[in-house]
Amino acid sequence: MSADSVKRAESTPDEPMPFAELGMKQDEYDRVKEILGRRPTGSELAIYSVMWSEHCSYKSSKVHLRQFATKAPKSEALLVGMGENAGVVDIGDGWAATFKIESHNHPSYVEPHQGAATGVGGIVRDIMSMGARPVAVMDSLRFGGADAVDTRRVLPGVVEGISHYGNCLGLPNIGGEVVFDPCYIGNPLVNALCVGLLRKDQIKLATAPGPGNKVVLFGASTGPDGIGGASVLASATFEEESHAKRPAVQVGDPFMEKLLIECCLELYAADVVVGIQDLGAAGVSCATTELAAKGTGGMRVDLNLVPLRDPSLRPEEILMSESQERMMAVVRPSDIPAFMAICQKWDVPATVIGEVTDTGRLVMTWDGEVIVDIPPGTAADEGPVYERPYHEPAGQAALNADTPDRLERPADLRATLLRLLGSPNLASREWVTSQYDRYVRSNTVLAQPADAGMLRVSEVMAGAEPTTRGIALATDGNGRYARLDPYTGAQLALAEAYRNVAVTGARPLAVTNCLNFGSPEDPEVMWQFAEAVRGLADACRTLGVPVTGGNVSFYNQTGATAVHPTPVVGVLGVIDDVARRVRTGFTAGGLRVALLGETREEFGGSEWAHVVHGHLGGLPPQAHLEAERALAAVLVEAAGRGLVEGSHDLSDGGLAVALAESCLARGIGATVTLTGDPFTALFSESSARALVAVRPGAFDELAALCAEHEVPCYGLGTTGGSSLVVEGALEVPVSELRETHTATLPALFG
Amino acid sequence: MSAARVGIVTFPGTLDDQDAARAVRLVGAQAVPLWHADHDLKGVDAVFLPGGFSYGDYLRCGAISRFAPLMQELVPAARAGLPVLGTCNGFQILCEAHLLPGALTRNASLHYVCRDQRVRIEQTGTPWTGSFSPGQEIVLPVKHGEGRYVASAETLAALESAGQVVVRYLDGNPNGSMNDIAGIRNEAGNVVGLMPHPEHAVEELVGAPSTDGLGFFASILKKLVNA
Numbered sequence: 001m002s003a004d005s006v007k008r009a010e011s012t013p014d015e016p017m018p019f020a021e022l023g024m025k026q027d028e029y030d031r032v033k034e035i036l037g038r039r040p041t042g043s044e045l046a047i048y049s050v051m052w053s054e055h056c057s058y059k060s061s062k063v064h065l066r067q068f069a070t071k072a073p074k075s076e077a078l079l080v081g082m083g084e085n086a087g088v089v090d091i092g093d094g095w096a097a098t099f100k101i102e103s104h105n106h107p108s109y110v111e112p113h114q115g116a117a118t119g120v121g122g123i124v125r126d127i128m129s130m131g132a133r134p135v136a137v138m139d140s141l142r143f144g145g146a147d148a149v150d151t152r153r154v155l156p157g158v159v160e161g162i163s164h165y166g167n168c169l170g171l172p173n174i175g176g177e178v179v180f181d182p183c184y185i186g187n188p189l190v191n192a193l194c195v196g197l198l199r200k201d202q203i204k205l206a207t208a209p210g211p212g213n214k215v216v217l218f219g220a221s222t223g224p225d226g227i228g229g230a231s232v233l234a235s236a237t238f239e240e241e242s243h244a245k246r247p248a249v250q251v252g253d254p255f256m257e258k259l260l261i262e263c264c265l266e267l268y269a270a271d272v273v274v275g276i277q278d279l280g281a282a283g284v285s286c287a288t289t290e291l292a293a294k295g296t297g298g299m300r301v302d303l304n305l306v307p308l309r310d311p312s313l314r315p316e317e318i319l320m321s322e323s324q325e326r327m328m329a330v331v332r333p334s335d336i337p338a339f340m341a342i343c344q345k346w347d348v349p350a351t352v353i354g355e356v357t358d359t360g361r362l363v364m365t366w367d368g369e370v371i372v373d374i375p376p377g378t379a380a381d382e383g384p385v386y387e388r389p390y391h392e393p394a395g396q397a398a399l400n401a402d403t404p405d406r407l408e409r410p411a412d413l414r415a416t417l418l419r420l421l422g423s424p425n426l427a428s429r430e431w432v433t434s435q436y437d438r439y440v441r442s443n444t445v446l447a448q449p450a451d452a453g454m455l456r457v458s459e460v461m462a463g464a465e466p467t468t469r470g471i472a473l474a475t476d477g478n479g480r481y482a483r484l485d486p487y488t489g490a491q492l493a494l495a496e497a498y499r500n501v502a503v504t505g506a507r508p509l510a511v512t513n514c515l516n517f518g519s520p521e522d523p524e525v526m527w528q529f530a531e532a533v534r535g536l537a538d539a540c541r542t543l544g545v546p547v548t549g550g551n552v553s554f555y556n557q558t559g560a561t562a563v564h565p566t567p568v569v570g571v572l573g574v575i576d577d578v579a580r581r582v583r584t585g586f587t588a589g590g591l592r593v594a595l596l597g598e599t600r601e602e603f604g605g606s607e608w609a610h611v612v613h614g615h616l617g618g619l620p621p622q623a624h625l626e627a628e629r630a631l632a633a634v635l636v637e638a639a640g641r642g643l644v645e646g647s648h649d650l651s652d653g654g655l656a657v658a659l660a661e662s663c664l665a666r667g668i669g670a671t672v673t674l675t676g677d678p679f680t681a682l683f684s685e686s687s688a689r690a691l692v693a694v695r696p697g698a699f700d701e702l703a704a705l706c707a708e709h710e711v712p713c714y715g716l717g718t719t720g721g722s723s724l725v726v727e728g729a730l731e732v733p734v735s736e737l738r739e740t741h742t743a744t745l746p747a748l749f750g
Numbered sequence: 751m752s753a754a755r756v757g758i759v760t761f762p763g764t765l766d767d768q769d770a771a772r773a774v775r776l777v778g779a780q781a782v783p784l785w786h787a788d789h790d791l792k793g794v795d796a797v798f799l800p801g802g803f804s805y806g807d808y809l810r811c812g813a814i815s816r817f818a819p820l821m822q823e824l825v826p827a828a829r830a831g832l833p834v835l836g837t838c839n840g841f842q843i844l845c846e847a848h849l850l851p852g853a854l855t856r857n858a859s860l861h862y863v864c865r866d867q868r869v870r871i872e873q874t875g876t877p878w879t880g881s882f883s884p885g886q887e888i889v890l891p892v893k894h895g896e897g898r899y900v901a902s903a904e905t906l907a908a909l910e911s912a913g914q915v916v917v918r919y920l921d922g923n924p925n926g927s928m929n930d931i932a933g934i935r936n937e938a939g940n941v942v943g944l945m946p947h948p949e950h951a952v953e954e955l956v957g958a959p960s961t962d963g964l965g966f967f968a969s970i971l972k973k974l975v976n977a
Contacts, residue, residue, distance in 0.1 A: 167862060255762070445955055
């Protein structure tokens with residue numbers, strides 16, 4: 001049968017359209033009719049419904065996210081900011097880095113392996129579309145309780161999906177997080193980050209300029225995957241032969257993606273790409289409308305030319321399909337033969353499906369009839385914007401009033417340390433990370449369990465002039481902190497990632513974020529979101545690191561119960577001489593150990609309160625952003641001068657866990673003496689603190705540097721021996737620390 | 751720059767080719783890219799088949815690569831004595847091409863494993879291990895999902911008695927390989943297959959915490975220069 005054409009839409013203005021089944025509100029549908037001056041065709045409705053979805057349009061979050069721009073600190077490093085596929089940052093010597101984090105939460109719950117795998121695939125294509133070579137990935141994962149039955153289904157599947165896709169793609173996985181909390185049981189969070197490197201003058205943008213230029217779809221063919229929920233075809237309006245329910249989770253082919261990477265890089269090197277866009281959410285709809293809207297403004301596409309894996313697909317389905325491993329490029333007609341030859345070399349199918357026009361309209365045909373004729377900007381950029389109502393949750397004041405002061409403090413600090421160290425959130429992540437290739441491409445300077453991942457830049461691309469520089473990346477987030485105070489919780493997430501980059505000796509430069517929240521239609525969730533964005537934007541300004549891009553994931557909830565508000569923040573830094581990187585933990589015996597930063601009694605949302613008392617209440621640690629900035633300045637300068645041999649940030653589990661992890665890094669013990677209440681000194685989670693192992697003879701210089709930056713510096717003791725000894729408080733052999741630390745996840749997951 | 755030319759093969763889905771080329775250059779040999787679709791070994795003196803997921807590992811690891819045009823040149827050249835080292839996927843391809851006996855199957859743990867592994871060099875009589883001392887214990891990374899070496903009892907006995915086991919895992923077998931086998935050679939000794947990755951253990955700054963992998967590249971260079 002023929003598709004619903006524009007001509008038909010004009011002659012049947014009152015035909016009811018299934019906009020509600022596609023998740024569109026009545027007023028949104030009315031606006032589409034107003035824009036077009038008629039009812040939309042089925043294909044046009046498909047485009048508007050996906051482009052105006054929360055996921056693509058950011059309609060509930062936009063008004064808040066603007067703060068990332070209006071409050072952005074001045075940064076000379078920012079080359080491409082928000083709004084493109086990914087932000088691009090100048091890292092010096094003519095090099096640029098592009099990075100972004102994105103969620104794939106819901107698919108990963110439905111089908112953990114493919115959901116997580118295609119999450120990696122999607123973010124890698126975003127990075128490719130900026131003109132970069134993807135060089136590493138990271139994953140920030142949150143699951144329900146570690147011992148919950150469903151976690152045993154979801155976690156192994158997610159890890160295997162990331163492992164299979166990332167390893168097969170040849171990208172080292174250099175870090176990330178694995179967090180357990182019962183609040184994520186029905187809604188795990190799978191946030192994937194990718195970073196790419198490129199020469200500064202090679203940035204590509206998603207734009208379709210130049211009338212007459214060809215539109216090329218290349219990569220995998222289009223199938224029925226990812227056409228979620230209420231399919232257009234469920235409606236009898238434009239379809240008699242009803243298709244069976246389509247798989248809502250996409251299936252990934254990392255082999256095709258690897259070919260796409262190499263193919264794209266060769267296309268860029270040959271300079272045969274005018275504009276490029278990856279196909280992710282909303283597939284062809286998104287790529288065509290966004291490319292056209294950012295270019296000359298018009299495009300003509302013959303949808304019959306789209307190569308199909310399932311020849312029975314209808315145009316509405318082709319437009320909405322989220323088949324993976326596809327890209328769309330705009331190419332000068334004279335470059336088409338060269339473009340096609342490169343695609344052929346890499347066995348990547350490529351098809352010209354249309355061309356750029358100057359009509360200001362996106363026109364698509366099917367069987368010779370016009371089925372789409374819209375101004376592309378109205379779908380891509382002019383979606384609805386909501387000022388959703390919000391208010392503080394009813395129980396928030398009571399939650400904050402229930403402080404950890406009432407909790408019984410432990411008498412046995414040794415047992416407390418071991419209990420924390422073996423708890424699922426602090427235990428060794430090796431069961432997970434050993435399933436990821438961290439070495440491929442041979443540029444990995446630091447990888448998990450290091451505080452930040454670090455890569456050498458110089459050897460990334462053949463032919464580019466050498467540089468001594470490296471990049472560092474860390475992601476962090478703490479849903480419990482954000483639950484207690486979303487404003488501060490978001491700031492603490494940024495502070496921790498910023499600190500994790502700085503402890504390796506790298507200078508933090510820029511931020512990406514993945515904001516995981518419940519339903520924006522719930523005013524209490526919306527309050528959490530608004531507060532978190534406000535906090536993060538303020539903190540970015542104070543720390544001088546701009547947000548370059550990211551992703552909002554709403555509707556992370558089961559029934560009426562939302563997950564903890566979970567802003568996950570990624571920070572990218574640069575180190576001028578990568579050989580000066582500081583490794584995590586104690587690197588040798590006989591080094592003085594120093595604690596930098598101030599410890600306060602702060603147990604709200606702490607790992608101790610969570611593990612020992614199952615308590616969540618009070619307020620999270622304060623975010624001391626000026627202190628973070630000063631601490632980072634000390635750490636970066638100390639690394640550059642070679643004053644420190646090893647370091648470790650203090651976060652979950654406080655000094656006690658940081659000391660234990662530092663010993664575990666290379667099996668080297670330490671003996672330290674603490675002042676004040678030993679419990680607070682060991683387990684408080686005050687921010688803006690780090691542990692360093694000082695180069696012999698350099699302690700005074702480090703202390704002077706700290707004094708200059710007004711960072712407290714306390715000599716705690718020395719490394720060496722086979723035990724961790726905290727004088728007067730506890731003594732544990734490193735071997736026992738290791739047994740406790742490594743036993744937990746294998747016992748849970750096999 | 752030495753005149754020794756080591757070919758590095760790239761199949762669609764090969765991942766460690768750049769790493770291998772860098773390792774070859776680090777010891778002062780010349781890395782020559784070889785493309786799967788060419789019937790051309792470019793006159794190289796030795797060939798390195800790097801790891802990865804050639805052709806997506808679809809059907810079976812290495813099963814499709816075996817039929818690549820380049821392999822039609824490589825197999826007879828290897829039978830005629832050309833030194834060939836295949837690591838990881840390269841090892842799998844050599845087994846599929848019947849240049850080496852046995853097969854590499856799914857790890858006993860059923861998980862992909864990436865770790866720094868102690869191994870022992872059992873044979874220094876190959877062109878790829880001549881720079882090591884007999885029985886030398888070194889650290890190389892392993893990273894694979896299908897590295898469990900299996901062979902018939904007769905083949906295993908023959909391998910052991912002929913000294914064809916070149917590298918063996920120590921301190922814990924990462925994949926359940928028979929006889930802790932990490933690498934073997936053919937009867938002639940010129941073809942070696944290895945699950946660990948020497949090319950990721952060649953620089954102090956990056957990769958595994960070891961530079962022991964350099965020995966494999968130094969060995970072939972020495973062999974070719976002295977030839």
